[in-house]
Amino acid sequence: MAEDVSKQTYDAIVVGSGATGGWAAKRLSEAGLKVALLEAGRIVTAREFTEHVPLYQLKYRGYTPEIAETRFIQRQCYACMEYNYEWFVNDLENPYSTPADRPFTWQRLRVLGGRSLVWGRHSYRLSDVDFKAASRDGYDVDWPISYADLAPYYDIVERYVGISGFAEKNEMLPDGQFLPPMKMSCGEVRLRESMQKNFKRTLTMGRVAILTQPHNGRAPCHYCGPCERGCMTFSYFSSPFTTVKDAIKTGNCTLITDAVVSHVDMDTSANKAAGVTFVNRTTKETKQVRAKSVVLCAQALESTRILLNSSTREYPKGLGNSSGLLGHNLMDHVVGGGASGTFDDLNVLPNASPPHRPTGIYVIRFRNTPATGKQPHFIRGYGFQGDSMPAFNFNAPGIGADYKKAVKRGTYNVSLGAFGESLARLDNFCEIDPNLKDIWGIPALRISMAHGKNEAAMMRDAGVTAAEMLEAAGAKSIRVTTGVEMPGMAIHEVGTARMGTDPKKSVLNAFSQSHDVSNLMVADGSCFVSSACQNPTLTMMALCVRACDHLVERFKRNEV
Amino acid sequence: MEILDREVSHAPIEARSSTLLSRRELIRAALLASAATALGPLFSFSQAIKSGLTPAAQGEDGSRFLSDPNWKPLFFNEHQNATLIALGEVIIPATDTPGAKDALVNRFIDLLLSVQPVDFQKQFTDALTFMDAESQRQFEKNFVNLSAEDQASLLTPWAFARAPSHWTARNKSGEEAPDHAQRNFELLKALIVSAYYNSEIGQKELGWDGEITHGPYEGCEHAAGTHT
Numbered sequence: 021m022a023e024d025v026s027k028q029t030y031d032a033i034v035v036g037s038g039a040t041g042g043w044a045a046k047r048l049s050e051a052g053l054k055v056a057l058l059e060a061g062r063i064v065t066a067r068e069f070t071e072h073v074p075l076y077q078l079k080y081r082g083y084t085p086e087i088a089e090t091r092f093i094q095r096q097c098y099a100c101m102e103y104n105y106e107w108f109v110n111d112l113e114n115p116y117s118t119p120a121d122r123p124f125t126w127q128r129l130r131v132l133g134g135r136s137l138v139w140g141r142h143s144y145r146l147s148d149v150d151f152k153a154a155s156r157d158g159y160d161v162d163w164p165i166s167y168a169d170l171a172p173y174y175d176i177v178e179r180y181v182g183i184s185g186f187a188e189k190n191e192m193l194p195d196g197q198f199l200p201p202m203k204m205s206c207g208e209v210r211l212r213e214s215m216q217k218n219f220k221r222t223l224t225m226g227r228v229a230i231l232t233q234p235h236n237g238r239a240p241c242h243y244c245g246p247c248e249r250g251c252m253t254f255s256y257f258s259s260p261f262t263t264v265k266d267a268i269k270t271g272n273c274t275l276i277t278d279a280v281v282s283h284v285d286m287d288t289s290a291n292k293a294a295g296v297t298f299v300n301r302t303t304k305e306t307k308q309v310r311a312k313s314v315v316l317c318a319q320a321l322e323s324t325r326i327l328l329n330s331s332t333r334e335y336p337k338g339l340g341n342s343s344g345l346l347g348h349n350l351m352d353h354v355v356g357g358g359a360s361g362t363f364d365d366l367n368v369l370p371n372a373s374p375p376h377r378p379t380g381i382y383v384i385r386f387r388n389t390p391a392t393g394k395q396p397h398f399i400r401g402y403g404f405q406g407d408s409m410p411a412f413n414f415n416a417p418g419i420g421a422d423y424k425k426a427v428k429r430g431t432y433n434v435s436l437g438a439f440g441e442s443l444a445r446l447d448n449f450c451e452i453d454p455n456l457k458d459i460w461g462i463p464a465l466r467i468s469m470a471h472g473k474n475e476a477a478m479m480r481d482a483g484v485t486a487a488e489m490l491e492a493a494g495a496k497s498i499r500v501t502t503g504v505e506m507p508g509m510a511i512h513e514v515g516t517a518r519m520g521t522d523p524k525k526s527v528l529n530a531f532s533q534s535h536d537v538s539n540l541m542v543a544d545g546s547c548f549v550s551s552a553c554q555n556p557t558l559t560m561m562a563l564c565v566r567a568c569d570h571l572v573e574r575f576k577r578n579e580v
Numbered sequence: 581m582e583i584l585d586r587e588v589s590h591a592p593i594e595a596r597s598s599t600l601l602s603r604r605e606l607i608r609a610a611l612l613a614s615a616a617t618a619l620g621p622l623f624s625f626s627q628a629i630k631s632g633l634t635p636a637a638q639g640e641d642g643s644r645f646l647s648d649p650n651w652k653p654l655f656f657n658e659h660q661n662a663t664l665i666a667l668g669e670v671i672i673p674a675t676d677t678p679g680a681k682d683a684l685v686n687r688f689i690d691l692l693l694s695v696q697p698v699d700f701q702k703q704f705t706d707a708l709t710f711m712d713a714e715s716q717r718q719f720e721k722n723f724v725n726l727s728a729e730d731q732a733s734l735l736t737p738w739a740f741a742r743a744p745s746h747w748t749a750r751n752k753s754g755e756e757a758p759d760h761a762q763r764n765f766e767l768l769k770a771l772i773v774s775a776y777y778n779s780e781i782g783q784k785e786l787g788w789d790g791e792i793t794h795g796p797y798e799g800c801e802h803a804a805g806t807h808t
Contacts, residue, residue: 062632068633068637068638069637070634070636070637072792073636074780074783075778076643076778076779076780076782076783077636077640077641077642077643078635078636078642079635079640079642079645079691080642080691080692080695081642081688081692081774081775081778083692083695083696084695085695102634102636103634103636103637104634104636104637105634106632106633106634106637202797202799203796203797203798203799203800204799204800205799205800206800206802206806206807207807208800209799209800209802209804209806209807210807210808213804213805213807213808214808217808232796240796241795241796242793242795243793243794243795243796243797244792244793244795366807370786371787372783372786372787372788373787373788373789373791373794374794374797375793375794375795375796375797375798376794376795376797377797377799412777412786414773414774414777417739417740417741418736418739418740419670419671419672419732419735419736419739419769420670420671420672420673420732421673421675423671423672423739424672424673424675424677424785427777427786428785428786428787493808
């Protein structure tokens, strides 16, 4: 590193280099601020991507004992594989605890780009039905912002990231700045038409952060399939090769990798954040970086952990926690409801040399909407992700030459899996476990979360509606799931430092700025007031850009 | 065990002479060139800590562990290995395309089991032992010593879903006992099938042409309403 980071005073420290941290670094450094971008892990380069490595070249073809030994929690993530498990945290080095009857799976990466390297890429706007949900059903509180406040920032983010999809003019899922959509299969077209005709529900192509045409210097998708193993053409959005790269290009941003942040340092007399303390991941040496402002983008649970570990005499319950709400209202979309089946009359053989479309379809929320009215058994709603494609039938019965033929004949599968809104509740929370530290000596989290009756009722309903929609479209061999999976499985954790107008009832203001410490921001998913049911990353990025622009304005007015 | 059927790409080729480039290699070369432009000079590979990379990310070809001419089982004894080879060839025989034996299915399962928990190892070897026990009971020979016809006839009843018989339905006990034999067979079949179709031979059996990319995805090209 060219400059001695401990001798500088930056305008802003950004903690975390993922989807939001990358945006914060880009937005602030492009506005002329001197930024230090801290990442707990190492650099990632395109040379280590494995998206084109065939499975048979992996020694254990996906079942390396290394994952069972060191990623025994991370392996619950679909994207943690023999190809890329080193991107995920080592569970032996990064412990957390849960009550025995409230399991929670915390799936995370510590490398440049964080989870943006392996994310699901579905990108949806929230609507005022989400921002003002409390006004409609009386549960909890509205967001302090409305759709109109965020729409221009959705535009900024979408134009830069590149979201493929098509407009539906559906009030539950506002349209955005779309690149041409990926294409639907015959089965998906059938389901879309049937759903519209029989239920007046909308199945749209997944709106995803994957390019379908050249965009901002990046090439379109080459349809090899497994984005979560990296993309040598950077066709899906990940921060290292976009926002972080832009930030560094300004000359205003210093990237500090292997910096495991333990806490925010305070200038107590001024009641301002003075910088952060971090432990070097490899040398375990402790260092401080100073700055005029601190922007946490470490992911909801990790940013909250940093603040809880930053308590002072003035903030004994955690920095910026005069409300007592820091760590509470932890949400993660509820998953587990859905259905699958086969379209036996669609005679399309599976093909091992096809273009692999790296995404699926999306069914827009249709429960408790202004158009559909109130559901008797639950509030809020869910959307479905899914797809319909021919597949090899490895489960075919029999043996011998006939079995080999049956495998190749395949089945035309169709499936829908729900992502439901997770209600904000005080008793879903994280706190510091007094008896647990990570290998850098930093106190670890105790996470206590369970989905409730509303989420369970929603997943039951999702199983039923998915099955009835598949049946109406002519699917056979339908199987229904109505369960509730362990919290954390959606990997959409949000809400532990909610925004609001009342400092007694929220941790952050409507610009993700701490009510208590004016130069401290939490610009990741922590600020969510409700989880809605849409995949949250696009909204996190839009909120982050809005928060950063506000910080820049305050710098210009000399308020920081 | 899940069968992964989305793995259809190929190895790096940088070292080869350009006159020998196949279409696959040309595509990869084109992709690499566009990647290099987009990446820019900001991050160099040397900045990455090599020890932090998975073997796959370091470019290791793990299939060489199976093709070693001096291969010896890590986990199975000679008889278990021979039984598994025979089972594999009945379940997925060489036809006009290669079968389980050619795909070295026994070698991969041996490697896989060598790193599995003891209870899973035991489940698998118990299933192999069971095949011999049933073979002895019906034909008074170990499985490897049966004719191909007898091997197939032993396995076939377990290879299809079972309907409750009218006899047992009317019987006092009401339900048939859980079929231990079928469960043993299904475990063996699942691993053999997975090891076969995830091998290079198995991928080619499914029609993989060795290319890494076949895009773009064109989707349904039929007129609206065709499918409903």
